[in-house]
Amino acid sequence: MSIPVRVTILSREDCHLCGVVYRIALHLQSELHIETSKVYIDGDSVLTERYGARVPVVLLDEVEHLAGKVTEGELRRAIKKARWRRPISRILSRMGFAPKRE
Numbered sequence: 526m527s528i529p530v531r532v533t534i535l536s537r538e539d540c541h542l543c544g545v546v547y548r549i550a551l552h553l554q555s556e557l558h559i560e561t562s563k564v565y566i567d568g569d570s571v572l573t574e575r576y577g578a579r580v581p582v583v584l585l586d587e588v589e590h591l592a593g594k595v596t597e598g599e600l601r602r603a604i605k606k607a608r609w610r611r612p613i614s615r616i617l618s619r620m621g622f623a624p625k626r627e
Contacts, residue, residue, distance in 0.1 A: 527608070529558045530558070530585055530586060530608055531559070531560050531585070531586050532553075532559050532562070532583065532584070532600075533561075533562050533563075533585075533587070534546055534550060534561070534562070534563045534564070534581050535564050535566050535572065535576055535581060535582040535583075535584065536563050536564065536565055536580055537565065537580050538565060538567055540581065542581055542593070542594060543563070543581040546583065546595045546600070547581075549597050549600055550583075550600060552597070553597065553600060557604055557605075579593070580592075581593070581595065583595060583600065585604060585607040590603045590606075590607065591603055
């Protein structure tokens, strides 16, 4: 199986919306090949300066893809696009080894 997409939720303490997005990611973990983590930005001055109150922020393989209110469908599509952007996925597809549609 391929390397899982790393889903990181940037969050702040007591952020209800951050918890919702994290739970959505955990739910998708059972059907998509992903690793999910939550990072609190409150203790990191660089992340706090960069993202401030604009949380939750969803990083896929350390690249920002979504922020704010995120639906399950939006996150699912973003994960599939992130997987497709990996060079090996495009190479295998061209060779006729395309992964099954999820």
